[in-house]
Structures are given as C-alpha cells and as structure tokens.
Amino acid sequence: MAETTSILIKDTTIISDEIEKSSVLVVDDTIQEISNSLNDNDAEIIIDGSNKITMPGLINTHSHVAMTLLRGVGDDQSLQTWLEEYIWPKEANLNDELVYLGSKLAMAEMIKTGTTTFNDMYFFMEETAKAVDESGMRAVLGYGMIDLFDDEKMKSELKESEKLIKNCHQTCENRVSVAVAPHAPYTCSEELLIKSKELASKHDLKLHIHVSETKKEVNDIKNNTGKTPFEYLDSIGVLDSNTIAAHGVWPTDDEMNIIKEKQVSIAHNPSSNMKLASGIAPITKYLENGVNVGIGTDGVSSNNNLDMFSEMKLTAFLQKVNTLNPQVLPTKDTFKMATKNGAQALGINAGSLEEGKLADIILVDTLVPHMTPVRNALSNIIYSSLGTDVDTVICNGKILLENKELKTINEQEIIQQVNEKAFEL
Ligand SMILES: [Zn+2]
Known part of the structure; x- marks a missing residue:
C-alpha cells in the first residue's frame, strides 16, 4: 500500500x-x-x-503534444497547405519512439508553464500514455482517426481506437482516460463518425473532434452534405454533452442553437486560429449562450508553444478587439475558461481549489x-x-x-x- x-x-x-x-x-x-x-x-x-x-x-482542452517534434515546420501557411504539404508528409515518418520523445518534451514544457491536464489527439498514443505515466500529469488521450473515406482504413482506425481504450483507459492511478477522436468531418467518412460515436457511447467516453475550423471546411461540408459542419454532425447523432469540438470558428445562428441544446463543449485555440488565419471564434457569443468553452493550444507547429498563460491573454484580447468592446471577457471569465470550464469539458473533478x-x-x-x-x-x-x-x-x-x-x-x-x-x- x-x-x-x-x-x-x-x-x-x-x-x-x-x-x-x-x-x-x-x-x-x-x-x-x-x-x-x-x-x-x-x-x-x-x-x-x-x-x-x-x-x-491549467487545463489544455485541445492539443497534439507530440507535435513538439514539428516545431518550426510550415510556418506562415493556410491550414490546408500546412497540413497537406508540410505536416502530413512528415507525420508519415512518425514512430513510437519519436512520439514518446515528443510527448515527453511537451510534458516538460507544459508542467513548466502550469498545465496539469491536457486533452490530446494524435498517433502512437500508448507512447504518450507512457510519458503521462512517468511525468505525473493528467490527460485525456484519443487516437486521431482519419479514413479519408476509405472503407478498409475506417475499420483499421476503429480497431486502433478500441486497442487504446482497452490498454489505457483509466490507467496511471486514473490520471489517464481515453477519448474517441475522429479527426474532423472533412477527413472522416460518415460511417466512421457514426461508429466513433457508438464506440464512445458504449464505453461512456468523450468524443474529441475538430469542427468548423476554416471557411473552406464549412464550404466543403456544405457542398458534400448540404449542411453546415455542426448541422451535419448533429444529423448523424454525433453531438451531445460528451462532445469536445475543437475550434468552432464559424458557427451560424442555427449551429449556435444546436451546440447549446446538445451541450457540446468548445475548445478555443486562439494562437492556432490566428497563425493559420482560420478566423476568430465568437467566444463572447458562445458564453452569452451558456456554451461551455475551454482553451487549448492546438499542436506546437501552429502555435508555436504550449504556454496556456499566453493563450488566456490572447483569448481575452482577441474577443475585445473583435467586438470593439473592452468589457467582454473580463479576467474572471477568461480564468474560468482555462480552469473550471476545461475540467467540465473533460469530465474531471478539478479546475478549482475547493475541498474534495x-x-x-x-x-x-x-x-x-x-x-x-x-x-x-x-x-x-x-x-x-x-x-x-x-x-x-x-x-x-x-x-x-x-x-x-x-x-x-x-x-x-x-x-x-x-x-x-x-x-x-
Ligand atoms: Zn488540432
């Protein structure tokens, strides 16, 4: 004992x-x-x-921590160019040792800048879990599934997620839990999205996904499905209070209502949205609607560090300048986003200093x-x-x-x- x-x-x-x-x-x-x-x-x-x-x-609600390895890769590009020409070709060479080292480095950086919990989506996640075990941090880990509309790939991606759940969920003195993490509606088939939700529900897990990050994504999803991204995900039953949607930069009023009604949590990534010029998420509007919004760093190569203190400041400043109103996002609300709201999104009993x-x-x-x-x-x-x-x-x-x-x-x-x-x- x-x-x-x-x-x-x-x-x-x-x-x-x-x-x-x-x-x-x-x-x-x-x-x-x-x-x-x-x-x-x-x-x-x-x-x-x-x-x-x-x-x-501090609670980082959206990260890809092993991307510390890619610090400085593909600066100053749009999301699509950055992903397709810079990031994906390099990620094809990842292996378990590299992900372990990149994760460990990220944890050194996160601990030194006050983050205790992070919500991660990436590859070779058992290596990240090993680094979490050793570092003493708390994490929600999801294997980032991408099938690019290929049936065989869909099956193997789901298997990989099932393996991660079996091997890592509620391990490391309960510091690690597993989420189901289909990458995004533009990289995952409808069937993969539906099966992801079934898998999450079966094990009572969070579902972590990128949604409505860029205008291009919104247009592509509209062309393919006739719906906006959140409408589409809602129509196939993916959204509920266990969903953590990263970004949510371009919601329509109808989508805002869906997000509110389904109690989806939003992970806001101000640095990444600014650096990739994705847009400004309407955080003030989300909060007015009672939506739970946390803060994240996203991966290091779209940030380019994991410092949640700078994300807090940018979150506040970006809303002030965007609404031309210095009174929005007062310090109390920004602080809550990086602590309590993050804990609520991830379902952990932390985020505030209270007995118990x-x-x-x-x-x-x-x-x-x-x-x-x-x-x-x-x-x-x-x-x-x-x-x-x-x-x-x-x-x-x-x-x-x-x-x-x-x-x-x-x-x-x-x-x-x-x-x-x-x-x-
Ligand atoms: Zn991301």
Whole structure:
C-alpha cells in the first residue's frame, strides 16, 4: 500500500472562485482543507506560499503534444497547405519512439508553464500514455482517426481506437482516460463518425473532434452534405454533452442553437486560429449562450508553444478587439475558461481549489518585475504573467515542479534526445 503524503501550502494568495489569503492542505490526491488555521504539524511537506499566487492547474482542452517534434515546420501557411504539404508528409515518418520523445518534451514544457491536464489527439498514443505515466500529469488521450473515406482504413482506425481504450483507459492511478477522436468531418467518412460515436457511447467516453475550423471546411461540408459542419454532425447523432469540438470558428445562428441544446463543449485555440488565419471564434457569443468553452493550444507547429498563460491573454484580447468592446471577457471569465470550464469539458473533478477536488494546483511567483505590484492577483495572472513564472506544480497530489525544477522529467536529457531525433522526420 502506498504511503499517505500530505502537503501544506502556507499563507498564500488563492485564486479560485474568489481571491483569498489562506492555506491549502493536500492529502494524497485530494484537496482536504482550505483554511487559515492550518499549521506546520498538519502535513509532511510544507511549501511557503507567501509571495506566490496559488491556483488550479491549467487545463489544455485541445492539443497534439507530440507535435513538439514539428516545431518550426510550415510556418506562415493556410491550414490546408500546412497540413497537406508540410505536416502530413512528415507525420508519415512518425514512430513510437519519436512520439514518446515528443510527448515527453511537451510534458516538460507544459508542467513548466502550469498545465496539469491536457486533452490530446494524435498517433502512437500508448507512447504518450507512457510519458503521462512517468511525468505525473493528467490527460485525456484519443487516437486521431482519419479514413479519408476509405472503407478498409475506417475499420483499421476503429480497431486502433478500441486497442487504446482497452490498454489505457483509466490507467496511471486514473490520471489517464481515453477519448474517441475522429479527426474532423472533412477527413472522416460518415460511417466512421457514426461508429466513433457508438464506440464512445458504449464505453461512456468523450468524443474529441475538430469542427468548423476554416471557411473552406464549412464550404466543403456544405457542398458534400448540404449542411453546415455542426448541422451535419448533429444529423448523424454525433453531438451531445460528451462532445469536445475543437475550434468552432464559424458557427451560424442555427449551429449556435444546436451546440447549446446538445451541450457540446468548445475548445478555443486562439494562437492556432490566428497563425493559420482560420478566423476568430465568437467566444463572447458562445458564453452569452451558456456554451461551455475551454482553451487549448492546438499542436506546437501552429502555435508555436504550449504556454496556456499566453493563450488566456490572447483569448481575452482577441474577443475585445473583435467586438470593439473592452468589457467582454473580463479576467474572471477568461480564468474560468482555462480552469473550471476545461475540467467540465473533460469530465474531471478539478479546475478549482475547493475541498474534495483533485489536488491539481500551481503556484506562480510574484517576485518578478513584470508581476509587481500585485494590486489584483487575477489581473496579473491573465494580463502580466508568463508561463515561466510558474514555480511549483502539483498534480494528483504529487509535486511535479519545485522551485521551477522538474521532479519527474530529466529536462536536459529530453532536450538533447529530441535535438538528436526530431530531424529524422
Ligand atoms: Zn488540432
């Protein structure tokens, strides 16, 4: 039996639903108590939280983490050109070792910038699961199925997803769960989409898919099906509260109603949408309609990093300039998107600091010039901080980063390995 571990984060500024000065006691994988009367005798490990902002670990709701290997590939292209001419030819050379290394590097980057959970869609996912096991992070992992309307390919893609569910769902002390991940309505046949939903329902899993990313996609789907992307997916029964739709940049009013009624979660990726010039997702409108929206980084080669702090700032700024209204997306709403909403989308008991929640917690250093003074901790987090201000990361009650040093990953070793191998692609 594993020994009980307890951690006390003392005298800290907590941002959760409200901002308060208090202490946090973690026992095993859970936040046991938040109170000012906790003291050093209450825990084995004491962390001085003064001069730190303590908040939930950030939740990246859309990623392809092993694409760290493709950092710098295909800059400044449209989605279609980027995918077809730059990314897919290189991805054809992926293997399990490369995906493991790329995933491990991504986890080093994510932990160092305060992400504790990510929702990933890619290939060789058992290797990513292995890296999650070792790194101590939490993840929802989906095998990215693409059949390009080929019947044999459809069958083999579904088999691959079934294998991942069998081998990885609810493993790593429950830190890993599996999602069914048909890539997009333009890369998957109708039958694959329908069978994906059946598979997800059978095992009670999330379904993770790219939807309505570009105008071209909307036009292509319309030409092929007579419907807009969300209408099409709804007509074949794919959408419900277990669906995580990445992007959702171009919804019509009718689609907005479908998304709302079916309680689909949207994963918003501001950097990727800007870099690929896909468009500006109407996040303000989604939120007004009560749609659950989380934030994601997408893959590194359309970002080009995994820093959720910069995604928060861009999320807010992009809506303000798009609506010409500085009052939209106030700090509280943006913070909620990167924490609570992400947890809701992925169905995990995290995303806020409350007693009984999973102990996924980060501490951000405030004694740096760009965080001084702290008039409003939340404002500093959304608008001033950099991911690299993260000092301590706790996930599932285990310390993964301490004094900005990784505890579960050998940082220099993984950097060296990726530098040696990435160019094989
Ligand atoms: Zn993506």
